[in-house]
Amino acid sequence: MERPAWAPPGIDISVPSVSRIYDYYLGGSHNFEVDREAARKAMEFVPGLPKVMQANRAFMRRAVRYAVDEGITQFLDIGSGIPTFGNVHEVAQSADPAARVLYVDHDPVAVAHSRAVLEGNENAGVVAADLRKPQDILDSPEAGRLLDPDRPVALLLVSVLHFVEDADEPHRAVAELRDALAPGSLLIISHAAYEGMPLPQERVGGAVGVYRDIRNPLVMRTRAEIARFFDGFALVDPGLVKMPEWRPENPVDQEDPYAFSGFAGVGRKA
């Protein structure tokens, strides 16, 4: 029998979770052996995966700081995963203690952990919802509490769109979110791609296969496909680039070669 729409998905920690795998890449221990096993398998193909993740975290940190500098005080982070360190609320609230952050994830463990981490933080919250159903996010009570729809929001889709298959219409989902955002809102995206990987595509394909096997397919997209997510947004300088190249704070030539995998960019809604 099919599960009714209003019944929550079950919890099965014998199945690897992409957010816990991500935590493992970043040296955390918020993970289980199944997650580590999957992560190690992927790293057999692409040993530099932790460096990709680190570059991704660094991009996110710079982008959030940019948003704060641009006067944005509301953050919507979809696909936020397991909060470890250097999270959006830490970065944003260290710059502006009044900054409001709403995390969204569809992994119930990640959501439970986020809730524990955010306990006592009035200006941050978490919603269990799915990027594929933007209306669920926008209509949630937490969104109503934390986000003022009349003021600009920084929407973070960091390392999440590549987990949405084309059949689930990720471009439509992003457009739906865009339409709900006030003018001046920022869209912050990082996305996996074969381009920039310091490895032959077959090797990377091995890692992609690991994600497929754990039923969390990783969808590699081209730069053009990723650029389409910014329809209705004007890309801010320097545009859609390799992660370390986006408003770098370290000398780019000192970055790990893996850091140049995938693309990142920030767009502003007119």
Added chain:
Amino acid sequence: MPAQAPGSAAEPDGLEDRLQRFATIWSRAVFPVTATSLTRPEIERHLLPLARDLSDALHGRPFDPAPAHRVGAALVAAHCTDPDALSRSLGVVDSYLVLYCGGDGEPEELRARCARLQHALAAGFAQALRERTLVEQEAIARSALVARTFAEQALHATEARFRAVFEGAALGIGIADLDGNVLEVNGALTRMFGGLEHHVRGRKVSEWVHPEDAPHVWKLYGELVRGERDDFRVEKAFYRGDGTVLWTNLTVSLLRDADGVPQYQLALMEDTTERRLLNLRLRYEATHDALTGLPNRTLFFERLDKVLSSGDGTRFGLCYLDLDGFKAINDSLGHAAGDRLLVEVADRLQSVATRPGEMVARLGGDEFVALTTGTDTEQQADELAHRILGALATPVRLDGRELTVRGSVGIVEGPAGERGPAEVLRSADITMYRAKAAGGNRFERADPEADARAITRHGLTTALPAALDRGEFFIEYQPLVHLGDGSVHGAEALVRWCHPQHGVLGPDRFIPLAEHTGLIVPLGRWVLQEAVRQARFWNRSHADGGPLRINVNLSPTQLHHPNLVADTVDVLERSGLDPGALCLEVTESALIGADEDLLKPLRQLADMGVDIALDDFGTGYSNLANLRRLPVSVLKLDRSFTQSMQQHPIDPVDLKIVEGIVSLAHSLELAVTVEGVETGAQAEQLRELGCDTAQGWYYARPGAPDRIHSLVLADAV
């Protein structure tokens, strides 16, 4: 006391500068193996105080390695959790701490202290990493537990909702395994089965066989439990615990597990017992007569139709009974008594038609039918008719009276497959009327010839309205000839029916029918229109030959019709025919005893100049004195007078009568027309007797309008 570091902070190559360089080297060593999102300079700023702590510890008096322990922990706190971060840090301390921060201390002791600081740093790192790992593991485990609990609560809520749906449903719901063991049933299902759960739960599905199960029910069930079909829907009966019957609309679905393997069967039941009873009752009411309880016309026709449409040599016999004089009973004793009589008759009929294949029904009023089927129905039907009349022979006691009931029965008997129910019933009806006409209290057998006559009459009556619409009527004209000079004086319009099956029919075949059904009014109007139009045409073409008159017959019904005058005026005005050229023929019998109301329209027409002819004069018992007050200008002598003149020698009395009538008519200023003139001698005789006009075969038979045309032309020559 803390060691005094040599050199000043501000000095180049002073201690502060050397600490800074140490931190730079350290950050460069660990940065590549950290997962932090901080930049390297940020890491360096983070490491600088740690470097100072190590430097201070190196020179501490007394020596205490504890600060290095805290430095190890601080590395972990800065997310330098990779083991490489430790080994690289130890390498940097080993190579550069004494070199950059040793100052002028005893080298041996500095090396020993540096080694102990490394041990402490490693221990601090390991302890912090272990604690952090445990904390994080505990955190994620707790999160997983919380999430699971939440999911279970949600699932529980879901299940509670399902349970509420299950229990609260008006539908009966039951779940059984594939061996047919009933595992779970809801309240509605239990109630359907009489309210005791043990009557249902724990039983086997296969125990629910019921004699009324359709043959495919258990076949479908077998297919379902074998996984060959996913569901089926049937109407099914069950025995309740108390032995009564439960009727249901039953839907059974196969429940499969996630891998598609059949697991359970789910039954949804709707209790249709009441509805079924209601349907049966409605069906009974729709097919039975409320008064007598006998099958009604509907059911009888269903049965008859079934019998007649079956082949295989089946024969049928049908007795159609109509009570004699029932209307009189109804009128004299009242409807309530009449109804009780019908009930008694129905009961008696029921009691005599009990053989297999026999059926009695009430068609309505006092009409009943009995049907018998079989192979020897010729004899059976006769016997049945005898039994029916016999059943009526005993008088019926009603309100203390003895009523003698008689009936007429028409029998139709024959093989199935030749006639339809309506035809059979019509034949039976006609035959019954024959029995009635023969005096009643008897039966007659259907006779094809008698049927045919009646059927033709019946058929013509029903075909009349459509015939007028389809233009099946036409008019023939018979010339009216002036006896004085033999010139054509006018014509009588005579309507004909060109029937698609029976050919051309004369007015005697259908005018009485039209008169009976009222169709005579539109038909008469059509004849008048046509004839007047035709007369107008002739008069235009032969203006020089003097106006031709047109005679049109009026039936009694037309005579009574309120629109007679208006219609006639309308027709004349439309055509433009002079009213004086029209003669309406009215039969003598129609005017017998006519009062002034009836005569008024005729008088109006006469006042307009329309001639009124008294048709068939001499057939009725006319009050001759009456002739004076009738608005009549022509007498048409009945053809019986002309017929008597064909005899040789002519009866002188007949001659005297005709002479007398003519003389009387002329003294009343009435013209005399004779019909049926067939010979020249007759014509001559009638002329001598003073008749004015004549018509008959001697001059011309009725014919198409152009015949008159040519006769008139012949006249003119």
